Amino acid sequence: MNYSPSELMTINAARLLRDGDVVFVGVGLPNLACNLARRTHAPNLTLVYEAGVIGAQPARLPLSIGDPTLVSGAAAVCSMYEIFAFYLQRGLIDVGFLGGAQIDRFANVNATVIGPYSKPKVRLPGSGGSAEIAAWAKRTYFITPHQKRRFPEKCDFVTGAGGGVLRAALRGGGPHAVVTDIGILEPGAGGELILTALHPGRTVEDALANTGWALKVSEQVRTTEPPAANELWFLREELDPQGIYLKGAA
Amino acid sequence: MTKLTPLSEAIAQHVHDGDLVYAAGFTHLIPFAAAHEIIRQGKRDLILARATPDILYEQMVAAGCARKLIFSYSGNPGVGSLRILRAEMEAGRLEYEEYSHFAMITRLTAGAANLSFLPMRPTGSFDLARANPQYRTLTCPYTGETLVTVPALNPDVAIIHAQRADADGNTHIWGILGEQKEAAFASRRVIITAEEIVDEAVIRSDPNRTLIPAMVVTAVCHVPYAAHPSYTQGYYDRDNALYLDWDKISSSPDTVKAWLAEWVYGVKDRNDYWAKLGVETRARLAVRPRWSEPVNYGEF
Numbered sequence: 001m002n003y004s005p006s007e008l009m010t011i012n013a014a015r016l017l018r019d020g021d022v023v024f025v026g027v028g029l030p031n032l033a034c035n036l037a038r039r040t041h042a043p044n045l046t047l048v049y050e051a052g053v054i055g056a057q058p059a060r061l062p063l064s065i066g067d068p069t070l071v072s073g074a075a076a077v078c079s080m081y082e083i084f085a086f087y088l089q090r091g092l093i094d095v096g097f098l099g100g101a102q103i104d105r106f107a108n109v110n111a112t113v114i115g116p117y118s119k120p121k122v123r124l125p126g127s128g129g130s131a132e133i134a135a136w137a138k139r140t141y142f143i144t145p146h147q148k149r150r151f152p153e154k155c156d157f158v159t160g161a162g163g164g165v166l167r168a169a170l171r172g173g174g175p176h177a178v179v180t181d182i183g184i185l186e187p188g189a190g191g192e193l194i195l196t197a198l199h200p201g202r203t204v205e206d207a208l209a210n211t212g213w214a215l216k217v218s219e220q221v222r223t224t225e226p227p228a229a230n231e232l233w234f235l236r237e238e239l240d241p242q243g244i245y246l247k248g249a250a
Numbered sequence: 251m252t253k254l255t256p257l258s259e260a261i262a263q264h265v266h267d268g269d270l271v272y273a274a275g276f277t278h279l280i281p282f283a284a285a286h287e288i289i290r291q292g293k294r295d296l297i298l299a300r301a302t303p304d305i306l307y308e309q310m311v312a313a314g315c316a317r318k319l320i321f322s323y324s325g326n327p328g329v330g331s332l333r334i335l336r337a338e339m340e341a342g343r344l345e346y347e348e349y350s351h352f353a354m355i356t357r358l359t360a361g362a363a364n365l366s367f368l369p370m371r372p373t374g375s376f377d378l379a380r381a382n383p384q385y386r387t388l389t390c391p392y393t394g395e396t397l398v399t400v401p402a403l404n405p406d407v408a409i410i411h412a413q414r415a416d417a418d419g420n421t422h423i424w425g426i427l428g429e430q431k432e433a434a435f436a437s438r439r440v441i442i443t444a445e446e447i448v449d450e451a452v453i454r455s456d457p458n459r460t461l462i463p464a465m466v467v468t469a470v471c472h473v474p475y476a477a478h479p480s481y482t483q484g485y486y487d488r489d490n491a492l493y494l495d496w497d498k499i500s501s502s503p504d505t506v507k508a509w510l511a512e513w514v515y516g517v518k519d520r521n522d523y524w525a526k527l528g529v530e531t532r533a534r535l536a537v538r539p540r541w542s543e544p545v546n547y548g549e550f
Contacts, residue, residue, distance in 0.1 A: 027328045050351065051276050051426045063490045064327035066277020068483050071425045072540050079427045080276055080301070081359050084352035089371055112348075117381045123339040125325030125332075127350040127378065128302075135373035157381075161374030170374050 003227045005181035006246045007235055008199055009143050010036065011227045013097075013179045016141055021094040022046045024133055025056075027065045029143045030097035032239050032246070035061075039234050046075075048093065050129045052083045061240055084129070088136045091171055096137030098130055102155045103142055105213045106164030106191050107175035109134060110155035117157060127159050134160025139176040146180035146210045153213040163191025182207050184224065188216065197222045252417040253470045257443060257519070260469040261287045264439045265407055268317075270297040272358070272405040272437060273306060276428030277327060277488070280306050280480035281411040283473045283520040284443055289313040290514060299405060301354045301429065305479070305496050308332045309514070311344065312506045318345040320403075322354040329493055333500040348382055349400065350375070355429050357403035361436030369397035408437035410462065411476050413485065415444040419467025420453045420460050425483025427461065434462045443473040445485050456545075475524045478535070486535040 003011075006029060013033035017023065019042040025034045035058070038045045047056045051066035055075025062069055071077055078086070087093055100111035101124055111130050115121030134140055140160075144150055163174045175193075178185040184197040194216040195207050200223060208215055240246045255263075265271065265288055273281050285306050288296075292315075298307045299320035304327070310316055312334050324335050338344035349357070352370060360368040369388065379385035379398070386399045410430045415421040421442050423430060434440045442462070447470065453460060475482075479489035499509050517523045524532070 051278070052428065053426065063329070063493070064277050064488065066327065066426050066428075067488060068278070068425065068481055068537070071483055077425065077427060079355075079431060080351065080429050081355045081432060084355065089352070112377070117377070119342070120340050123324075123336045125323050126321065126348055127375070128323035128325075129351045131350040131373040131375040131378060132352045134375065136371070158375055158377045171371065 001226065001229070001232070003232060004246060005145060007227060007232060009179050009181055010235060010246070011231045012184065012199070012224055013141060013143050014040065014231070016177055016179070017042050017045060017095060020044045022048060022092060024048050024050065024088065024093045024096040024129070024137060026097045026099060027062065028099070028245055030099070031062065032235060033097075033143065035239050036231065036234055039238070040231060048083070048087060050080070050083060052078045052080050054078065054087070061244065063244070084132055088132050091136065093137045094139060096133035096140045098134055098140050098142050098160055099144065100124075100130070100159060102150060102152055103144060103178060104151070104155045104162070105153055105193060107142070107162030107178065107187060107193055108155045108158045108164070109142070109160040109162065110157045111159040112157045114156055130160040134162070134172070135170045136172040138173045140172070140174060141176060142178040144178060144180055146182040146207065148210050148212050151211045151213070163187040182210060188218075192216065194218050195221060197224050199224050200226045253419050253467060254417050254447065255469040255471055257283060257287050257471040257473050258291070260441050260471050261291055264441055264468055265293055267293055268295045269406040270299060271407055271409065272299045272403075272433045273409045274300075274428060274430045274433040275411060275477070275480065276301060276426055278426035278428060278480065279411040279423070279430070279477050279482060280304055281409045281443055281476060282306060282478060282480060283476035283523075284409045284441060285310055286514045286523070288315060289510065299403065301351050302327065303332060303335060305332065305493065305500070308334045308500060309506070309510065311335060311338060312503065313510055313514070316344070318347070320347045322349045322351045326493060326496060329497050333497070334503070334506060347384065348378065350378065353385070353400045355432065357400050358429055358432040358436045360400070360402035361404040362432045365402055367399045367401050369399050372396060372398050403436060405433065405437040407439040407441065408433040409441045409443070410434055411443045411482070412462070413444065413482060414446040414448045414452065415442050415470050416448055416450045416453045416464070417470060418450065418464035419462070419470050420450070420464045421462040421467065422453060422456070422459045423461040424459060431461050434466050439468040440466055441469045441471065442467055443471045443476040445474050445476070445482055447472045473520050476520055478524070478527070484537065484539070487537050489531070489535055
């Protein structure tokens, strides 16, 4: 069966969600992953959006994180201060998704700047909710195409703390998995990301060649289940019929 | 006392060159009509604060209104970069001060409560604190824990769009609530634009929905469709097509100038703008009703 890298990553991210999880949903592929999980193995997922919406049941795919479809039919709406203070800082969020231009060896994430802060080479949008999601969600996940420039040994700027020394004294559980189009990285001893799974047809060499540090490989690398027909059907027919997020190689 | 004012007068009277402006609204209810009026009136040297500058502040920066930006996420939501702001920041032409969303909203909350700062739990993201000395730490006097603090933000003027308000300024908002309430209480002056001006009795029929009370409101302006291309819950949809198009429009300063010439300088006011959008766009943004169940407050 044919599928795009975006479809492969989205489906594997959806499988990481557990029924009953309270998920802080981001736009784009994380949003697709959460809505896919809710239609397949995790019908009791609670979708929380940083705009202040709890228990959203979006009838259409929202382009932005503050789309009106998130509000109509939701369980609750609150202010931004409350969503960050009462929900995230309070410890009510099980899962957060993070994205960024760089993820490093310890799963620190950079969504702020490439190059020095005071003389940016590329100015990125900045933290938004990333700093707090990285710190306070019980589990954080990443969906990112596997490319050397996205996986440097060390981020130019740490927008969200990963699993290394920065983790001390934070309430959340930190990074749990990085889903790429080659496989899955998970934190090992000391919070360092190691390769734990490969997608069908991909090799350890693919992963090593596309990572910016000497990536450690688990002794038992598993192979992920290929995308199932029903997973692809929900994604293509129900969630993103126009292919806004799924078309192309991400 | 009625505070009803035409938008052009409210902007002329209450937004001054050099002011710190907070145009509130997280994706929802972004006050575009007021921003366009500020651009038309040629206000200068403004400090523009917003969690998400959005294409609103990009347009104001492109029009030369701003000397500094205070923000926490400078992207086009769901689309990508805000290209003009990015280019200005990369070239070192625009001064900016940066936070996370939570820190930005915490600043407003402190300002609203007349506190000088508020604490937050540490996030381990030390680079932002190194980049912005406004982030400080203190030792909690009760537990001994280290907490992060940010100073109060007290804008000179907040601009807030809403579904409905009475002439006094009692304001009903529903849908995504963002930081409108905090911005209103934190600011020295508050300009409300509203889809509808309603009788005080309508407000009093549902007091739980009054997010902003008259006592903090300076001016009330009746401006239907003031949020486009953002949206007003229950009134009209977000114009995602324009947000997607903006990615192309903002690819060069010239195309932005041409857009501003046509859609800001080239129209008299919001009525003119809404008419110019055309029948098809207006039909595309229309929303079907979905009413809430009425609540019973009881007669006493």
